[in-house]
Amino acid sequence: MVDTTQANDVTSPTTKELGDVRRQIERDEGHNLIASDRVEGTNVYRPNGEKIGRIRRFMVGKRSGQVEYAVMSFGGFLGMGQELRPVPWEALDYDVNKGGYIVSAEEETLLNSPYIREEKEPAWDRAYGMHVFGYWGVPY
Amino acid sequence: MVDTTQANDVTSPTTKELGDVRRQIERDEGHNLIASDRVEGTNVYRPNGEKIGRIRRFMVGKRSGQVEYAVMSFGGFLGMGQELRPVPWEALDYDVNKGGYIVSAEEETLLNSPYIREEKEPAWDRAYGMHVFGYWGVPY
Numbered sequence: 001m002v003d004t005t006q007a008n009d010v011t012s013p014t015t016k017e018l019g020d021v022r023r024q025i026e027r028d029e030g031h032n033l034i035a036s037d038r039v040e041g042t043n044v045y046r047p048n049g050e051k052i053g054r055i056r057r058f059m060v061g062k063r064s065g066q067v068e069y070a071v072m073s074f075g076g077f078l079g080m081g082q083e084l085r086p087v088p089w090e091a092l093d094y095d096v097n098k099g100g101y102i103v104s105a106e107e108e109t110l111l112n113s114p115y116i117r118e119e120k121e122p123a124w125d126r127a128y129g130m131h132v133f134g135y136w137g138v139p140y
Numbered sequence: 141m142v143d144t145t146q147a148n149d150v151t152s153p154t155t156k157e158l159g160d161v162r163r164q165i166e167r168d169e170g171h172n173l174i175a176s177d178r179v180e181g182t183n184v185y186r187p188n189g190e191k192i193g194r195i196r197r198f199m200v201g202k203r204s205g206q207v208e209y210a211v212m213s214f215g216g217f218l219g220m221g222q223e224l225r226p227v228p229w230e231a232l233d234y235d236v237n238k239g240g241y242i243v244s245a246e247e248e249t250l251l252n253s254p255y256i257r258e259e260k261e262p263a264w265d266r267a268y269g270m271h272v273f274g275y276w277g278v279p280y
Contacts, residue, residue: 032201032203034200036179036197040176057176060200061174062173065208065230066206068205069173093203
């Protein structure tokens, strides 16, 4: 998880640097890969252990192979509807013990986070990335 | 796609550098993300357009969000069986026109590539990564 208080700090590591470091750590630790069809459906929790939703699918660069967004449903949590919400992968932290992902965000942040209108697939372009990553305080 | 003739060249870009460059290109080009549940089932072709198989799933770093392997089935092609074969993501090249991935490899390379025994899930650890990436001539 990226510390959002650092998001505007020019000395913060970039997303790619964080990704590289994490990949290296994973490789050093061994078995830390997950099958794509297992990520789909994985639960998402808050740091207090409360289940807030699950990952419906994720969006990956066709060529880079880098996951950019988890597309989550928060159905029921805080009265949130069934709409899907894109969350930057870097805003999720995998918790080995829970076997799921943790999102550290205030309720307000979750409630107001960008969501996908059923009738309108996002462009998934740079402008959209800036919007979503910016909202979550994650460098794009 | 990585030029495998360069795989042992110490001046070659690393996997992460290639990934970073590709991600930047993708972002510059806009809409180049694909949904995880659409990658599953995507066809894989040879450069001559021949369909050789499809992607069954892929293996992604739980924390890095970096796809390391496509897990492919080559069922029927060259008499290959239904077993699944892990192919480094970097050995696949996305072809927008075909809407699928291209693997540039000789038949011999495809035939002899590492496969997953049904009764034995790979460890997906560093040693396995070195083995598979090494076979495909892709820096790990």
